[in-house]
Amino acid sequence: MAHKLLFEWDLHALSAAMGIPSQDVEAYFRDGRRVSFLLERRIRDSFPGWKLAPSEGAGFDLLDxxxxxxxxxxxxxxxxxxxxxxxxxxxxxxEEGFFTKLDAIGGYICSDITTFPKVPVYVIPSELIRRLYLAGKLGGTTAISRDRFYSVVVPELNALAAA
Structure with missing residues (x-):
């Protein structure tokens, strides 16, 4: 499986198809609460055999x-x-719940929606997130800034992919 994908959309075609101004399309696609449902399906379709979770209440989004x-x-x-x-x-x-989560999933698929209509997507194994957390690189609550994602997580992911 690739560690990085790039999704691209035609902003003007989406705007025309949806019948709303392109700035509204951008606002929608750059809001994680709104675009997450579309991204889950786009990611699913990027990997043969993947499926959506059986319900929105599942503790995960996709099944490989x-x-x-x-x-x-x-x-x-x-x-x-x-x-x-x-x-x-x-x-x-x-922390205990965080580790339980890491034990239950293969990892995270992270899409940088700030760059829509071109959206880089990173496939990050749970083991990498665990290692970064234990090394203190994710902070105490695992919430990090976009800048920190690119300065810490992505280089570690690239090193893992190169190994």
Whole structure:
């Protein structure tokens, strides 16, 4: 499996097909809460044999051809690797739950939606996220900035791919 993909969309064709201005299309596709459903399907279709999770309430987004579970995340200003139930107002990070999540999934598929209509997609194994967390490179809650994603996670992923 490739560690990096590039999705490209035709902004003007989307705008025309949707009947809305291109700036509205950009706003929609750069909002992780909105575009995540489309990205999950685009990612699924990029890997033969992959399927969507059986429900939105599943603890993962995609199943690979061998039944492995994967989380889909968007890179915007920030990205987090802890379970979704640990993110938001009044919610707390719990290391044990984070490690349980890592043990249950093959990894994360992270799409940099800030660059839409060209969106780089990174396939990051759980083992790499665990190693970065234990080395203190993801901070205490696993929420890191986009800049840190590119200065820490992507170089480590590239080194892993080169090995």
């Amino acid at each position: 051809e061998a039944g492995g579970k994967w989380e889909v995340r968007s890179v915007s200003k920030n990205i987090y690797f802890c379970p979704s139930y640990m993110v938001g107002s009044g919610r707390k990070f719990a």
